[in-house]
Amino acid sequence: MDIRALRYFVETVRRASFTQAAEALYVTQSTISKMVRQLEDEIGAPLLIREARGVHTTDVGQIVYERGQEILAGMRRIALEVQETTGLVRGTLTVGIPPMVNLLFTPVVQRFRERYPAIDLQLREATGQGVERLVASGELEVGATILPADHPELVTQAFGDYPLWVVGPGRSPLRGRKTLPFAQLAELPLLMLDEDFALTRRLRQAFRSAGFTPKVATHSAHWDFLVSMASAGLGYAVLPDPLIKRLKTADMCLMRLVKPDLKWQVGHIWPRERYISHAARAWLEVCDEVMNDRSGTGAEPISS
Template identity: 45%
Template sequence: MELRALRYFVEVVRQQSFTVAAEQMHVTQPTISKMVKALEDEIGSPLLLRDGRQMVLTDAGRIVYQRGQDVLAAQAQLQAELNDLGTLGRGELTVGIPPLGGSLFTPAIAAFKARYPRIELKLFEQGARKIEEALVAGELELGGVLEPVDPAVFDVLPMVRAPLWLVAPHGSRWDADATVPLADLANEPFVFYAESLALHDAVLDACRKVGFTPQIVSRSGHWDFMAALVHAGVGIALLPEPYCRRLDAAQFTCRPIVEPEITWAIAIGWLKKGYLSHAARAWLDVARETGPVDPGDDLAFGSLRAR
């Protein structure tokens, strides 16, 4: 069984699209299709069935997908260990950075580059959910994850912990309130998190637990754009408190969400049973020195302000 064919098949299942998988793997769609077909021929059974726009795994496909991820992760770990035989003074390291919490990593990035200038630091900029998948698949050694994560799978280094606040246009009905119960937002239009972000599911679950499903009118993975949409009157949003404090109080009403409080907790995660290269361990050492991050620290979050 060719590893390349297995890798293409796993990516097709992840992306639920031959086209998107081809883009991610930097090959043509016919190449992906041909390799998956060859894999099916070798196994002697179909692996994927189309159900409208969705791709459904057959019984054989489910086994190949699950075991294939293990094989690819083991291959990636083997390659990492072989590459790590050299010295720490050179090489490369890829770190997963979630878009919403990217500024949290700025102090660590700056300190790491100053200490190890010959190590090329690559950033994998995806939502925490995608970062978790990449860690499990062995495509990343380290990355920003949203806690809680499965402690049997991941070890973590906490970076920041902060509550989510309501963000509404100034002059809204919450101006005089000290806090806002989540259920009070049941009939409001929401500027929501992109589905690729772990906060999407966290907020959605919290809303459903208090009896409503949010009326989503727009989605984004960037807090400043979400705030701009709120200011334009598109809807309300729930943003981490550190970002809310950077919004202009003359333009926005920001209040803590209660009943329940929703927590945004970002950590650096890595596989509990995975291999960490010298560069990855050096990154963790630097991150421990520069963090955890104080949510009120302007050096970490910058003086950003939605306009």
């Protein structure tokens, strides 16, 4: 059904006149008449009774008029909602953030909510691999993870590289050293995050490349528990720079991991083959602004 023909018909019934409808719609009377005839042909029944004193609806025409008003009102609502969505004055955005990354996103969330208060920003916390699975499945629109991501169907955009640190007890014989070569991890009891963490996956790859199997004292899903155990002398934890900056390290052994100089690379992910909403694009732009404020460098812009 032609929406324009329906609009012309509804306006004609409302004004009970082809002439007045044409004036209101800024078209010729013949255009109105032609479009109404087209609508009648499509429906297969007369819609108007045409008389010298004006027009009024047939029984079928009355149904089309009433339902047509609803359809046109719905179209106006669609146009308004689209305008509000593209203008970022409404909408919902679901974002996945790993627990070890969430510290980086506090100022991002603050700035996004200040700038787009009408957007319903829903944050979902999961491990890096968990966020990747949720974004790949479409349950989340965008997310953050530790790169490289495991899913080839995801687009990645790096926004930060951070050094890794080895955290041990204050009474460690290694205390006083500023760096620790990666190969020396083979000699230490390690306190590692669970296997579902992207950092653990990255370290496992590095262990294999270096040709040794680490001595893992324990695993945990909580980095602060690993720090507590390291402080108690139960082993050494390998953690990224953003977490280290939160610690009180005066009574701990702290060494930057070198040779190779492994990095904890954090990045955005979103589906390669799915539409990215205006709200998601705004989120990525705000992230880039905040990270740029911190580092002085920005990420490559998302393509349209």
